[in-house]
Amino acid sequence: MSRSKDEFFSIASHELRTPLTAIRGNTSLMLEYYQEALKDPDLRQLVTDTHDASIRLIGIVNDFLDMSRLEMGKIDFKLAPVDLPALIEETLKEYQVTGSRQKLSLEMIPPAETIPPVMADRDRLRQVLINLVGNGIKFTKEGGISIELHVEGKQVAVWVKDTGTGIPLVNQGLLFHKFQQAGSSLSTRDTSKGTGLGLYISRLLCEGMGGKLELVSSEEGKGSTFAVRLPIAG
Ligand SMILES: Nc1ncnc2c1ncn2[C@@H]1O[C@H](COP(=O)(O)OP(=O)(O)OP(=O)(O)O)[C@@H](O)[C@H]1O
Ligand SMILES: [Mg+2]
Structure with missing residues (x-):
């Protein structure tokens, strides 16, 4: 990957993490503390799917971040x-x-x-x-x-x-x-x-x-x- 593309990946991944973490956190709170409001199984399933999707996306974003940092030689290994x-x-x-x-x-x-x-x-x-x-x-x-x-x-x-x-x-x-x-x-x-x-x-x-x-x-x-x-x- 070219350097500017690498940098774009690195910055974009970093920026994506904050809103994604909010989605994961909020859906997690909803599932834990709003059980009464989520009595409808379809609604609960929607929130659960959103939560699972956010976890998957965070994983992908973290991989993109690691990939670009590794390719740029920007990971410090603490041996x-x-x-x-x-x-x-x-x-x-x-x-x-x-x-x-x-x-x-x-x-x-x-x-x-x-x-x-x-x-x-x-x-x-x-x-x-x-x-x-x-x-x-x-x-x-x-x-x-x-x-x-x-x-x-x-x-x-x-x-x-x-x-x-x-x-x-x-x-x-x-x-x-x-x-x-x-x-x-x-x-x-x-x-x-x-x-x-x-x-x-x-x-x-x-x-x-x-x-x-x-x-x-x-x-x-x-x-x-x-x-x-x-x-x-x-
Ligand atoms: N232990 C395994 N047994 C069978 N196939 C494997 C195994 N490990 C990897 N593969 C094959 O190699 C591919 C690449 O593995 P890799 O871990 O890089 O990607 P992934 O698991 O598909 O996705 P990601 O790791 O990014 O979530 C897999 O999609 C699969 O087809
Ligand atoms: Mg894998």
Whole structure:
């Protein structure tokens, strides 16, 4: 993206956040404190849909903001040693409710070896893991998501494995590009499922921390494994 376009994205996204946050906040208050006024189920549904839509939009706007900042090199990574098993437990907890609602298992396989701390920006790494586990959940109907940790030379690899739809070989090449949704062409995309920025942003975040994000393997109907690789601290 050109610089002026990047700046436009960055400013527009920022400006959009304030009114969107108001819509999310107000609809949330209405649902919580105006139950009497929202007795009519149709009216309640309208407010609920508006609330959900605002949450989706805030997610998209945040992704646009991250995308333009990453492309302009404007994200400062605060690198420090990170305890991976603790961060992974934290990430999985966020999805506990969604996971059990969809009857999917979510687990971290206890590592066979001691996992040394990695050098990373904890919040940004959390964002990457949330994206990967979120994708796993979104594209898995049965089974679940498991996370494995492996020491590989001077790096630690975090494998995020799912038992979901898998990704057709022809689509695997473009997976980490922006606005790519492997299951559909641009004209038929189902935007209710996302914008196709998650893996692009996650890849740039990993690279910004001196790491890597890769697809390890994927088989249609069987599932996929993604790997985040990060340098060992010290
Ligand atoms: N674990 C997975 N299993 C199957 N397909 C996947 C998986 N992860 C990603 N994909 C495919 O890759 C595409 C791109 O993923 P990405 O996370 O970038 O976008 P998204 O999830 O569609 O939208 P967003 O992340 O912006 O909400 C997805 O639309 C999907 O087709
Ligand atoms: Mg995604």
